[in-house]
Amino acid sequence: MNIKNISRQFTYDGKAIQFKEGDSVLVAFQRSGIHPTGGGCLCLAGDCPHCIATIDGISYVRTCQVLARKGMLIESHPPDGAPLMSRDDWQEPGVIARNIYCDVVVIGMGKSGQNAASEFAHTDKKIVTLDAQAGQEVVGIYPGPLVVARTEDGMLHVHPREEIIVASGAAEIHPVVPGNHLAGILTARAALKLAAAGVKMNHIVAIGTQPEGLDAERVVGELIRFEGNERVEAIVVINENGIENRIKCDTVSIGLGLYPRDTLVRMGHDMAVRAVGAAAREADIPPCPKAGTVCHCANVTVEDLESVRDLGFYELELLKRGTLAGTGTCQGGICLPYIRSFLADKGEKLQPPFTARPVNRQLTIGEMAAGSYHHTTPRTSLDAEHRQLGARMERFGGWWRPWNYGNILEEYWAVRQAVSLCDVSTLGKMLVSGPDALELLERLYPTKVSTIKPGRSRYALLLDERGYVLDDGMICRDEETRFNLTFTSGGSTFCELWVRDWAEFWGLDVRLLNQTMSLGAINVTGPLSKKLLGRAGLDDPPNFLHHKTVMVAGVECRIFRLSFTGETSFELHHATSDSVSLWRSLLKLGSDLGIKPHGIETLLTLRLEKGHIIVGQDTDFDSTPRRINHNWAVKLEKPEFIGKQSILRTNKIPLNRQLVGFEQDGSPPNEGAVIWKKNEYAGYVTSSGFSHVINKSVMLGWLEFFNNELPKEVIIDGRPAYRVSTPFYDPEGARARI
Amino acid sequence: MPAFKVFPATRVVATPEAINTANWPKDSLVLPLALDEVLVLEKINSEFLDDPHSIIVSDTGFTGAWISADVGLEFLERCCEWELPQKRPAFAQGAVADIPVKLWFEEDRILFLTPGPYAIALENRMK
Numbered sequence: 001m002n003i004k005n006i007s008r009q010f011t012y013d014g015k016a017i018q019f020k021e022g023d024s025v026l027v028a029f030q031r032s033g034i035h036p037t038g039g040g041c042l043c044l045a046g047d048c049p050h051c052i053a054t055i056d057g058i059s060y061v062r063t064c065q066v067l068a069r070k071g072m073l074i075e076s077h078p079p080d081g082a083p084l085m086s087r088d089d090w091q092e093p094g095v096i097a098r099n100i101y102c103d104v105v106v107i108g109m110g111k112s113g114q115n116a117a118s119e120f121a122h123t124d125k126k127i128v129t130l131d132a133q134a135g136q137e138v139v140g141i142y143p144g145p146l147v148v149a150r151t152e153d154g155m156l157h158v159h160p161r162e163e164i165i166v167a168s169g170a171a172e173i174h175p176v177v178p179g180n181h182l183a184g185i186l187t188a189r190a191a192l193k194l195a196a197a198g199v200k201m202n203h204i205v206a207i208g209t210q211p212e213g214l215d216a217e218r219v220v221g222e223l224i225r226f227e228g229n230e231r232v233e234a235i236v237v238i239n240e241n242g243i244e245n246r247i248k249c250d251t252v253s254i255g256l257g258l259y260p261r262d263t264l265v266r267m268g269h270d271m272a273v274r275a276v277g278a279a280a281r282e283a284d285i286p287p288c289p290k291a292g293t294v295c296h297c298a299n300v301t302v303e304d305l306e307s308v309r310d311l312g313f314y315e316l317e318l319l320k321r322g323t324l325a326g327t328g329t330c331q332g333g334i335c336l337p338y339i340r341s342f343l344a345d346k347g348e349k350l351q352p353p354f355t356a357r358p359v360n361r362q363l364t365i366g367e368m369a370a371g372s373y374h375h376t377t378p379r380t381s382l383d384a385e386h387r388q389l390g391a392r393m394e395r396f397g398g399w400w401r402p403w404n405y406g407n408i409l410e411e412y413w414a415v416r417q418a419v420s421l422c423d424v425s426t427l428g429k430m431l432v433s434g435p436d437a438l439e440l441l442e443r444l445y446p447t448k449v450s451t452i453k454p455g456r457s458r459y460a461l462l463l464d465e466r467g468y469v470l471d472d473g474m475i476c477r478d479e480e481t482r483f484n485l486t487f488t489s490g491g492s493t494f495c496e497l498w499v500r501d502w503a504e505f506w507g508l509d510v511r512l513l514n515q516t517m518s519l520g521a522i523n524v525t526g527p528l529s530k531k532l533l534g535r536a537g538l539d540d541p542p543n544f545l546h547h548k549t550v551m552v553a554g555v556e557c558r559i560f561r562l563s564f565t566g567e568t569s570f571e572l573h574h575a576t577s578d579s580v581s582l583w584r585s586l587l588k589l590g591s592d593l594g595i596k597p598h599g600i601e602t603l604l605t606l607r608l609e610k611g612h613i614i615v616g617q618d619t620d621f622d623s624t625p626r627r628i629n630h631n632w633a634v635k636l637e638k639p640e641f642i643g644k645q646s647i648l649r650t651n652k653i654p655l656n657r658q659l660v661g662f663e664q665d666g667s668p669p670n671e672g673a674v675i676w677k678k679n680e681y682a683g684y685v686t687s688s689g690f691s692h693v694i695n696k697s698v699m700l701g702w703l704e705f706f707n708n709e710l711p712k713e714v715i716i717d718g719r720p721a722y723r724v725s726t727p728f729y730d731p732e733g734a735r736a737r738i
Numbered sequence: 739m740p741a742f743k744v745f746p747a748t749r750v751v752a753t754p755e756a757i758n759t760a761n762w763p764k765d766s767l768v769l770p771l772a773l774d775e776v777l778v779l780e781k782i783n784s785e786f787l788d789d790p791h792s793i794i795v796s797d798t799g800f801t802g803a804w805i806s807a808d809v810g811l812e813f814l815e816r817c818c819e820w821e822l823p824q825k826r827p828a829f830a831q832g833a834v835a836d837i838p839v840k841l842w843f844e845e846d847r848i849l850f851l852t853p854g855p856y857a858i859a860l861e862n863r864m865k
Contacts, residue, residue: 058797074783101821159821255753371819373863378855399855433751434791481791511751511774511793515852518799576854577744 010072012053017074023075023197025063030199036076037184040296041254042170044190046132047171047261049297049329054078059083060329060362064464067307072623095364096154097371100189100391102128104677105147105160106167107138107264108415112277113167128158130145138168140358141268150363155370163272164264170258171280176289176302179226184192184251185565191253201251205235206403208255216253221245222287226252235267242362248643257284259337266356283353285335288345295335297328307341316343318349329359375580380425381520386578391599397489399426402599411598415565418594419526421586422603423578424571430485430499434510437481440503445475446625446641448633454476457545457560461633462487462495462623463643469623471495471615471629476547476560482557484547488615500735502642520579524586528593531704533570535589541570544737553585563736566729605689607700611661611726618659618700619673624650628659629726657683657704661726662716668697669717675701676715682706685716691728697721698728739805742861745851747800748778750791751846760786767849768786769829769840777840777851800840802851805864810848814841 008024009018012034018027024042029036029051040050044064055061059082069280077083083147102125106117120127130136134150136156147158172187174180185195186201194201206216207222207223221237224244228234234248259281264276274280289302300323306585308322316339319325325339326332332339336353359368379400386393391402402423405411414420433438441449447460457476462469471491476484476691487495496514503510526530533541536553547560557572574582587595598606605616613619613628624647625634634647662675668688675683685701703710703723710725725731750757754773762768763786768778772801777800786795805813814822817835831840837856842849852860 098815100815100817157819239772372814374815376856377838377858378853379858383858431751431793431795433793437791486859509791511753511791512788513749513775513793514752514797515797515799517855518795518797557748575796575798577746646785 007070009070009138010068010074012074019068023068025068026057027194027197027199028068029063030194036623039181041180041185041187042190043172043187044193047330047333048174052329054083058364066341066476083155093503095259095366095370097157098154098161099157100128101159102126102163103161104163105130105145105158105213106165108167108169109134110169110277116167116276118692130158133287135318138227138264138359139363141264141271141273141539143271144356145268145271150367151360155367157371163274164268165277166273166279167277168261168264168279170260170281173259173286173337175223175254175256175258176294177223177225177292179228180292182226182228182232183230185226185233186251186253189253191251203249204251204253205247205249206253208235208237209257210253210255214253219247246545247405256286259283262353263331263356263360267358268352276485285341288341289338291651294338295328295369296322296326296332300325300335302547305339306375309346314338314343316354319343320354329362331356350545362710364684379609381576382423382425383584385580385583386423389597394600396600397426399489401426404599405597408602411596411602412605414594414596415526415567415602416693417527418525419528419532419590419599420595421583422523422525423518424523426489427521428487428489428495429515429573430496431513431515432485432510433482435481435510436510437483440508440510441483442638443506443641444499444502446643448635448638449475454479455546455548456561457547460632461630465646467624467643467646468613468621468630469619469625470498474560474562490616496661517671518576520576522572522586523569524572525565527567529568529570532586532595534589536586553582553589555582559597564612565603566610567735568738569736575727580669608687608689609691609693609701609727609729611700611728614687614701626651626655627657654708655705657702658710659700660703660710661728662699662701662721663724663728664699664716666697666719666722668699673717675703677706677711681712682714693729739769739864740805742799742801742803742857744798746781747797747803748780748782748794749775749797750778750787750792750794751775752787752789754793756789759788760787767842769842771831799852799854800856801857802849804847804849807846807848810850817863821830837863841863
């Protein structure tokens, strides 16, 4: 072997294959007498699935479209099933997507593509051309519109404003007769290309329309079958008198007509997509196939088409779904003309081609994901502090939040017996100001907002038009015409839209500002919380359900006195740039008070002991205030509010289920556990936890009515549980008011 | 890539008329977030506006960096699935690399701003 040969060599299934300068991989295969998939008509134009292989770890590569390069590692696909995914794929760097904006994109730069592009030569329109021959293979058209092309350097995402011109030419029709799985069968253009490349094909017979310049024995008649063992050895044709003729050969060149490469046009059927040149031509429809494989990708034979059609699948789209023909590697490139012909021959009209959807080429996961990003979970300004304290972080309510800091019992008792901090920056926060601010909130909330005095706060439900609970939070009145609203962490984005939409719909004169991302919030809670705040310079903290602006540890805070934990609590809203300083100061000042921060895991138990609901966890899509036992939060004597009419109607209907509290000895059941009344389904648990102050498991859950009564004793997790009133802990709420 | 930092600012919500006729402080960068809302990249008070019900609050919630135009545009070409303004100066906002971003384009540099909770993610995606 000389050095020159080694420099033009790649490996195929462990064997060295030599190639010539300018060879595609497939041409190099053909020089060595190799058919990469064992057999099937080759087109050398990227239209068929018969030359695919795995190249350098990427499967389903059309070898006719790839230039042979030294050192390539090529593997054949298994005869049955799909090639294995590389275990090393995750180590590959991400594929880049580049976005290009233009007026018109022209796909295909053959003669018709060039002509189409030249239409715009003397205009100021920005034209982008994409040409597979130049390494820009268009794989799909999406609504937008967006044209996605694959290149060696990554993906191109082209966004045309006006028009997509498809000049992708026409494909040659492949033969569907018995024996079409053999090697040695070529489309006419492919045969000419191989001949031009100097590939030895021995005795060629040519049938149908043939291009000039191919040295072949011309055969007249209708092709009946190919004969041979792995490779074609003869073709059989039948003449107009019905006489069969068998012609020996080594290679067959087939010219059965052309079919427009209109997959991209069909993908963009409801967009400004125009086919030009051969891509716009009428399709040649081949004779109805009588036998043989129609779809090589899904291995569908003419017999399969017949059996599925006999089941009543007369529509092209249904036949496709019934057989899977057209759903494989070549996306109907070979079978579509034959399925149309098949159905037309069965008495149906010639049906239009089936729908095309992106992508029309096999892409790697990296190529598919190019330009896409994993959904980002926001972090509070205290995120690094939590991690430094050893918190286990979890995504909760759409944010990264500390689940616990390693010892939930310590966290729990710090709240109940001393003082604790919790990062509640994730709460939705909205400012409402304007002459109509009160009117807006009166219409939005079922509580009497007018009775909230400046400096006071109130818990409120937010209902939809059907009277179902959307969210809950606080209404805090700053001035006559200015309010602070809070929403749940997970509901804040929706609630902002809800408030904005209604304000706009009613044409109210208000100013709205969402401050969720701009303000940090730390909840200082526990019986020693006042003492801690006193050390931080706050000698006169607000009373329960009051709020004011104060300085705490040198940080300006809007302080809200309320309680989710059941203990004395103060929510300190402040600029996010001050969060770390405030957090550290409070922890330091409370170090001898037994201060510990607590995470969500502890918070969930604390609020459960108080019977506080979490909207979305304890409520269902159809939870009315009455069903969750929150009638006290609804003032039906108000003139009007969203959901009022529905509540008036549904209040006339007997309740069939209600959210209630349960106690149970032993460990808490899983949330979602079924509640039984003897052997009958009676509901399910929405929240559960072990209450250390009661020394029992406590739960909230939906309980069905039986004969207009809620059962007192039920079975949960195979053990008796008892319905009790909530709150489980400190029912008078005295501790929050200390 | 320059490190991200907090951009102290003032958020102003007022009637569109008041916003349009406001006498913003000279040389301050005023980003029009909505018809009735601007982000002024410095501390201001209500004297610039004719709306007694306006909301004017200091805000340290935006984090970002000035990036050279070539580096910024290269990143945006990869990560921004919407068309960027061609004129300079110009303001734009939307998802970039799946993160809410506000952009201020000047001839030779671009200001990238994002809400603080997304700052780490954007910084990582710009590396």
